[in-house]
Amino acid sequence: KSADEAFKFWGHDEALRRMVLEIRKLRPDVIITNHSVTTNDHGHHQATARLELEAFDAAADPKRFPEQLSNGVTVWQVQRLFVRARGNATQNPDRQGGGEVITIDPNERDQIRNTVFAEEALRALQKHATQGPWPKTFAYRLTREAKGAEAVPKDSHNFVDGLRLPDDIARQLQQLNMDPRSLISSLDRPDRVLDNLLKASKAELFDERKADDADSDRFLLMTLRLDAALAQASGISLTVRPRSSVLVPNTNSTFVITVSNKGPRTAEISGATFDPQNFHIDAGNVKTPSRLAPKATINIPVERKTPADSKINVPLSAHLYDPDPFGEPILAFVRIDIGDAFFGLISMTHIDVAPPVEIAEVAPFPLIVTRANMATTPALNGDDQALRARRIWLNVKVVNHQTSAFKGTLSAASMLADNRSDSDSVELAANQAKTLRLTISSVGNSLTVSLGNGKVFAPTKNIPVSYTDAHVAPNLRVGYIRGFDYSLPNALNALGVESNELTVDTIASMNRSRN
Structure with missing residues (x-):
């Protein structure tokens, strides 16, 4: 496998576009990767490594993918790019040519989460059938750094060591402290923690309006972290979910916004917004009860219409290379007031978008034709590639995603000269899934399965056909x-x-x- 082979399927420019977009959205100071451009690495890894080097510079270049620079997305310069160093790599003493090596011990304990860093990595690696064992330490070589970036200190064991914010910005973004103990060490006194967090919110400690444009994202990130801490300390949470499992274009869908208060203090809901992207709605203006008592839960139903041009992503396996393969992003925001301080709750989820009716599954796939299930003589018109079936059938799972019943026709068309097809009528109740058996009378080198009624259609399924002289x-x-x-x-x-x-x-x- 090679990088060029991977790009043949991915598309180099499209893969680079996606990576640049994620860097610009996430805005990291440091990127860490296991992927190398060396030829002894897997082709997918080589391709990813080449993209990372290109994206390092492209994300900071306003001339590259300028269509991304909207809706809060701006150019971003990553400061450092580290690549996993294989073997017994050691710290480079002369520190020349970007050759610094950082050694990380994954067996150190995360004091906040009370877990070993390697545990999270192990959970991911255990998804592979053939991985491990792994070394006690990992080394990463500094491969690329921004012009003017601070040097990595000698014998460093942290990827961000040496990187410094301007003094005035650092002072404003310093960790919240509570005398005589830090905020983190005071978690056994939740009332005091909440009071100090509310005090910080009231003082607008991390207000991004105080920062220059270049640093506003850091302040916004700290504001979001403060809001998340306030939500955790107060016991107030927000979720948004649809009442149906998928959205259907040009169809109304009902969502439920749920605000819960599991804490001891009364709060006020001073504003709520339901703002799913690509939905035709008025900004904000979701009516909610104002008082949120302790131990109370409020459910707010909202109904919105999915646009007719929404992009279908079901099944996901057929849309992995779409620009946005994970469905429609749905966002809800609620402002919570406790006393004279406030904070925001944000809930975001992605909902799959399905056609009104769907051919969810066809089995067998592919269709293997043997002597046992096919006649030995050619079908009509003497086409040697078209054989008359004795007993071939397809199990076809169909789904009606509509809130109304569906009547239509399920058919399988063979690639034959006479365009022969087999069909059967289908009746589905609202939101019903059903598996049907469709008998096939003749096959060519492929079959096309379709479902529709003249008004509503499902995306077709193409079934490859192979013939084997197996007994x-x-x-x-x-x-x-x-x-x-x-x-x-x-x-x-x-x-x-x-x-x-x-x-x-x-x-x-x-x-x-x-x-």
């Missing part, structure tokens, strides 16, 4: 031990073989029965 012994039963994927059971099912996955318990029971 299956009658009454054959196969027991198998599956590997890390489902290729073996899928192949057995495609050939029509009766099979069962073996487990330790089933094998043990078989041994006992023999005894």
